[in-house]
Amino acid sequence: MKTKLVATAAILLMLGAGVLAHRLDEYLQAIILSVEKDHVQASMRLIPGVAVASNVLASIDTNGDGIISEAEQRAYAERVLRDLSITVDGKSASPTLVSQKFPAIEEIKAGLGEIQIEFTVELAHGGPERRIVLENHHRNEISVYLMNCLVPRDPDIRIVAQNRNENQSFYQLGYAQAGDSSLPGFWNAWSSFRRRTGGGGFASIFRLGMRHIAEGTDHLLFLLALLLPAPLLALGSRWAGFAGARQSLLKILKVVTAFTIGHSITLALAALGLVRVPSRPIEVLIALSILVSAVHALRPLFPGREALIAAFFGLIHGLAFAATLGELGLGRWERVAGILAFNLGIETMQLIVVAAIMPPLVLISRTRANPFLRIGGALFAGFASLGWFAERLLGIHTSADAAVDSVAHHGVWIAGGLFLLSVVCWLNSRNLPRFWMNSKQRGFLLAAAHRGPRTE
Amino acid sequence: MNVLSRKTARGVGALVLICLSVTAARAQTATSRIVSAANNFLSTLDAKQRQSVLFAFDDEKQRATWSNLPTSFVPRGGIPLKDMNPAQRSAAMTLVSSALSRKGFEKVRQIMEGDEVLKATDNGQPPRGNNGNQPPGGGPPNGGNRPPFGGPPSGAMFGKDLYYISILGKPSEKEPWMLQFGGHHLALNITIAGERGILTPTLTGAQPALFTSNGKTIRPLGPESDTALALLNALDDNQKKQAILSYKLADLVLGPGQDGKTIQPEGLKASAMNGRQRAMLLDVISQWADIIHESAAAARMAELKADVNETWFAWSGPTTAAPGKNISAYYRIQGPHLVIEYAPQTLGGDPSMHVHTMYRDPTNDYGRGPVAK
Numbered sequence: 001m002k003t004k005l006v007a008t009a010a011i012l013l014m015l016g017a018g019v020l021a022h023r024l025d026e027y028l029q030a031i032i033l034s035v036e037k038d039h040v041q042a043s044m045r046l047i048p049g050v051a052v053a054s055n056v057l058a059s060i061d062t063n064g065d066g067i068i069s070e071a072e073q074r075a076y077a078e079r080v081l082r083d084l085s086i087t088v089d090g091k092s093a094s095p096t097l098v099s100q101k102f103p104a105i106e107e108i109k110a111g112l113g114e115i116q117i118e119f120t121v122e123l124a125h126g127g128p129e130r131r132i133v134l135e136n137h138h139r140n141e142i143s144v145y146l147m148n149c150l151v152p153r154d155p156d157i158r159i160v161a162q163n164r165n166e167n168q169s170f171y172q173l174g175y176a177q178a179g180d181s182s183l184p185g186f187w188n189a190w191s192s193f194r195r196r197t198g199g200g201g202f203a204s205i206f207r208l209g210m211r212h213i214a215e216g217t218d219h220l221l222f223l224l225a226l227l228l229p230a231p232l233l234a235l236g237s238r239w240a241g242f243a244g245a246r247q248s249l250l251k252i253l254k255v256v257t258a259f260t261i262g263h264s265i266t267l268a269l270a271a272l273g274l275v276r277v278p279s280r281p282i283e284v285l286i287a288l289s290i291l292v293s294a295v296h297a298l299r300p301l302f303p304g305r306e307a308l309i310a311a312f313f314g315l316i317h318g319l320a321f322a323a324t325l326g327e328l329g330l331g332r333w334e335r336v337a338g339i340l341a342f343n344l345g346i347e348t349m350q351l352i353v354v355a356a357i358m359p360p361l362v363l364i365s366r367t368r369a370n371p372f373l374r375i376g377g378a379l380f381a382g383f384a385s386l387g388w389f390a391e392r393l394l395g396i397h398t399s400a401d402a403a404v405d406s407v408a409h410h411g412v413w414i415a416g417g418l419f420l421l422s423v424v425c426w427l428n429s430r431n432l433p434r435f436w437m438n439s440k441q442r443g444f445l446l447a448a449a450h451r452g453p454r455t456e
Numbered sequence: 457m458n459v460l461s462r463k464t465a466r467g468v469g470a471l472v473l474i475c476l477s478v479t480a481a482r483a484q485t486a487t488s489r490i491v492s493a494a495n496n497f498l499s500t501l502d503a504k505q506r507q508s509v510l511f512a513f514d515d516e517k518q519r520a521t522w523s524n525l526p527t528s529f530v531p532r533g534g535i536p537l538k539d540m541n542p543a544q545r546s547a548a549m550t551l552v553s554s555a556l557s558r559k560g561f562e563k564v565r566q567i568m569e570g571d572e573v574l575k576a577t578d579n580g581q582p583p584r585g586n587n588g589n590q591p592p593g594g595g596p597p598n599g600g601n602r603p604p605f606g607g608p609p610s611g612a613m614f615g616k617d618l619y620y621i622s623i624l625g626k627p628s629e630k631e632p633w634m635l636q637f638g639g640h641h642l643a644l645n646i647t648i649a650g651e652r653g654i655l656t657p658t659l660t661g662a663q664p665a666l667f668t669s670n671g672k673t674i675r676p677l678g679p680e681s682d683t684a685l686a687l688l689n690a691l692d693d694n695q696k697k698q699a700i701l702s703y704k705l706a707d708l709v710l711g712p713g714q715d716g717k718t719i720q721p722e723g724l725k726a727s728a729m730n731g732r733q734r735a736m737l738l739d740v741i742s743q744w745a746d747i748i749h750e751s752a753a754a755a756r757m758a759e760l761k762a763d764v765n766e767t768w769f770a771w772s773g774p775t776t777a778a779p780g781k782n783i784s785a786y787y788r789i790q791g792p793h794l795v796i797e798y799a800p801q802t803l804g805g806d807p808s809m810h811v812h813t814m815y816r817d818p819t820n821d822y823g824r825g826p827v828a829k
Binding site for chain 2: 024026028030032045107110112114144145146148149150151159162164165166167168
């Protein structure tokens, strides 16, 4: 007891004097990870400072005989590993002890001993983006930590992020793994174009798809023109009254789905290089598709077969999408991932637009204002398509692009305005008094209406 | 006219020849000067001493026998200055200085001087020439100058006598060989391979990092601290955000025993610096690269300059320093052929007064790169 006090006093004096050149009152634990394809190799160094050496030593030389036996070495190394918590891709993983090397007990007592522990962590097959989290709970109260990883030797493994808490007892390693032949080519493609696009491959192509449909107004115009008469019933060569809400929604859904199927097929075929069509005729055919649906909105050309038409022209629009994707210069397999991302982007934007336009369309269809919207929209689409025709077929410059763009540019306002307008029309068309009469008054009114024909 | 121009041409030709031969002679002198200094040193030793100094060039164990720790704890190979007579000692120091630049040798001398100050403080005597710039705490005597818990029996832990010299391989102008010189807070590993001189891995350190000697304030690793702080201050807020790490580093990551490892670089990449900042980064690097003799340093700096856009700068800890003192922050510079670490130590209470630094080329530790070629 007394000697311990003297020793502690000596340490404190020396600390004050700043004389000792080695670690004093901390237990340094340094881990360096090396990520391989199917496992992580880790080397750990543990250096107890002189002031904590006897404390640490007590848990190594557990029988206190002044000798660190083989069994004690192994037991301590395993205890250290038990104090690590490791997860791989969110799943708990356990380290396997490979080797341990202990210094002489005198060196540890002098605060100079370096314990070396090597261990591995097996890695199951995972996705292209992986995450290893390592937390070191060993002797937190006296320890300082260093956590690092080596630059991977395998060129297919790339460290993406390292995160640590302030004292490095928590370490999170994010890395990308490509080129694993046991994984389908799709994953390789994905990570390969992630590399190409600086990390955000899927997201960036997804956004490209959304932008393409939002800015490539001809595709949207075709779809919207086709949807204009969707809530209506065709009566001979004329559009008659409202077909019913359920019927309308079903029809809209059918048209949008058919368009999606159509353009997905040709987008995939063309992006994979299986179909090659020059872009000029496609652009002309797209203009034609808009004209056709605009005319159809005026006078039913193919009532009940809108979905078929949507699918057919969808095939043509898909070829145009493929041209945009082709500009990215992706490899064949990368394109498969690209097509998916791009198509999802297109679909998302398409649904946003349809969701914004559908309610006013259905509401207005129930009112007498319907022909104005339908005919107005059809004329707008018709003139725009004629402008594009002139431009794409004859090379005459028109203001079709500019006009449609300026409308599309104010798309949000127009959609909002349309919605308000539709609500107003709809309210107007209803039996307005209903809203401010009580039930008795309403009953009276209804009775009067019922009596109406009997003019006495 | 014709005669005149011919004369002029001849004169110019002669001048060029002289210049070339002088340059050639100087380029040769670096290695040949070191070789003759080495042979001279070896000739002053007796057979037994020579045996202790010489190792095989590929002696991996001796190569890696270096440390930041006092020699009493980690025995070095070779023989210490204290076991030499004045003539041998002077020949040894001449050999070390022949392999280093003037600036580099001065740094080595200061590190050794600092250890002498530490020794004086450790003995409880007023450090020689120290006018009050003692390490914090004032240095009360610690009794018998013995490390606690039974350290090595020798009372001498510090001081400029305790630096060891060793030679691996046979000093040669053509074949590769190595000179090691080191002790507490110093490990020079110098590989001479023909005209090339390689200083990696090398460790420098200082405690106290600031002291006075003969009335002069000395900071052996002052420029390492000052140039790095200047670079940090030259970064804009966005660059600083990238350069400054969110976690603490208590020690060197790639210290003794960690040869040939390349950790994932972190911090701010120099490709995101402007020209002035990159020049400042190279200035920090040169504090280590220029320790070796001038022609080897010039070749090394050219290599590091070519790498500069692939070089990273990371900082952890306080972003200011007390005037005239070292920083108390850790920093790391890492490139394809370079790792520099500057790691202040909490031991002694004031991290600005105690630092370990490491200088490595993970692709060429101990000159393995060119030797392998």
